Amino acid sequence: MRTDWRLGARVCVYTLTLALLIGCQRPAPDASGDTGGCRTPAQLPQMHRPGWCALPSEVRAFASEHEDLRGFSGGEPFDHESMQHLQQQAEQRLRHERAQWARLRARHQHDKATAAWLDRYGEETELR
Numbered sequence: 001m002r003t004d005w006r007l008g009a010r011v012c013v014y015t016l017t018l019a020l021l022i023g024c025q026r027p028a029p030d031a032s033g034d035t036g037g038c039r040t041p042a043q044l045p046q047m048h049r050p051g052w053c054a055l056p057s058e059v060r061a062f063a064s065e066h067e068d069l070r071g072f073s074g075g076e077p078f079d080h081e082s083m084q085h086l087q088q089q090a091e092q093r094l095r096h097e098r099a100q101w102a103r104l105r106a107r108h109q110h111d112k113a114t115a116a117w118l119d120r121y122g123e124e125t126e127l128r
Contacts, residue, residue: 043067048121055114059104063121066097070125101127 038053041064052060101122108114
């Protein structure tokens with residue numbers, strides 16, 4: 001049976017076009033205007049994942065950085081002096097993160113979803 005090659009070519013072009021259209025769709029911009037793709041960080045606890053991609057990019061950046069540093073103590077102290085130094089650094093970082101969290105909370109207080117997410121996150125991570 002002889003097949004018209006033009007029909008097969010049209011099917012291939014149609015399939016390729018459809019695949020490109022589906023693959024090139026971007027998510028809607030978030031409140032900050034970011035139109036890039038959104039990936040949930042692997043280290044983010046499951047309870048904070050709902051609504052992640054709807055958060056403003058500055059909130060996502062803060063939480064991602066906080067999660068990256070959350071369990072890091074700065075290294076292993078080899079004497080009492082280095083232990084005190086590491087504790088001071090950890091306390092300074094925590095003060096900075098709490099201040100940054102408070103600024104984000106104040107900035108997004110009128111966005112109910114973002115404010116609620118920040119409240120839950122602050123409560124769980126003891127940033128409050």
